[in-house]
Amino acid sequence: MKLYFAPMTCSLSPHIVLRELELPFELIRVNNQSKCTADGRDFRTINPKGYVAALELDNGEVLTEGPAILQFLVDQVPGNTLAPAQGTWERVRLQEHLSFISSEIHGGSAPLFNADLPDTVKTMFKQKLCKRLDFLCHQLADQQYLMVTFGVADAYLFTVLQWLPVFNINIEHWPTLAAYMKGIAERPSVRSAIAAENATQPV
Numbered sequence: 001m002k003l004y005f006a007p008m009t010c011s012l013s014p015h016i017v018l019r020e021l022e023l024p025f026e027l028i029r030v031n032n033q034s035k036c037t038a039d040g041r042d043f044r045t046i047n048p049k050g051y052v053a054a055l056e057l058d059n060g061e062v063l064t065e066g067p068a069i070l071q072f073l074v075d076q077v078p079g080n081t082l083a084p085a086q087g088t089w090e091r092v093r094l095q096e097h098l099s100f101i102s103s104e105i106h107g108g109s110a111p112l113f114n115a116d117l118p119d120t121v122k123t124m125f126k127q128k129l130c131k132r133l134d135f136l137c138h139q140l141a142d143q144q145y146l147m148v149t150f151g152v153a154d155a156y157l158f159t160v161l162q163w164l165p166v167f168n169i170n171i172e173h174w175p176t177l178a179a180y181m182k183g184i185a186e187r188p189s190v191r192s193a194i195a196a197e198n199a200t201q202p203v
């Protein structure tokens with residue numbers, strides 16, 4: 001498998017999960033501005049949507065969209081603890097978490113990266129995002145992870161919450177979330193994924 005990624009983006013979550021599952025994979029860096037890949041191709045010929053993450057399977061199929069990639073990966077390794085089994089109620093709960101992270105946190109953060117957006121508009125997006133952080137803080141108040149054990153939803157949430165400093169949102173206002181992030185940052189899979197991404201050459 002090949003994971004097309006860009007550092008500090010949402011592609012970190014499937015990268016963490018590939019390492020958690022100890023699946024063999026190749027990392028291919030993408031320049032999100034020029035759309036060039038590290039091996040000299042136009043990324044849009046691989047993913048016409050033009051954004052990471054994209055997972056290329058050994059049979060040539062390309063899968064996009066974080067929640068789909070994460071669930072595909074966990075289903076490659078039967079019996080792992082990163083996601084409940086397909087067809088169970090707990091799996092539906094996982095999908096609820098992934099949808100929330102995707103639309104409310106990931107999607108809710110995207111406009112804040114837009115340098116052209118006026119500060120007044122950014123403030124509105126920030127206020128909405130902070131409400132979602134309040135909710136997450138409440139949800140994680142008496143549990144270490146979103147589900148029973150560390151899983152794909154945590155890899156995704158960790159990835160998108162890493163962007164908060166870029167928006168000048170101080171996670172210390174939500175001590176539960178700050179502790180959650182600190183714990184996940186110490187996982188070997190997370191440390192090695194971030195180190196591997198940082199070790200790649202800019203495209």
Ligand SMILES: N[C@@H](CCC(=O)N[C@@H](CS)C(=O)NCC(=O)O)C(=O)O
Nearest residue numbers: 009010032050051052053065066067
């Ligand atoms: N719906 C997609 C969104 C992916 C996405 O937002 N990717 C960003 C990085 S976090 C990106 O590559 N943006 C570059 C672009 O849109 O041109 C998913 O969930 O995977």
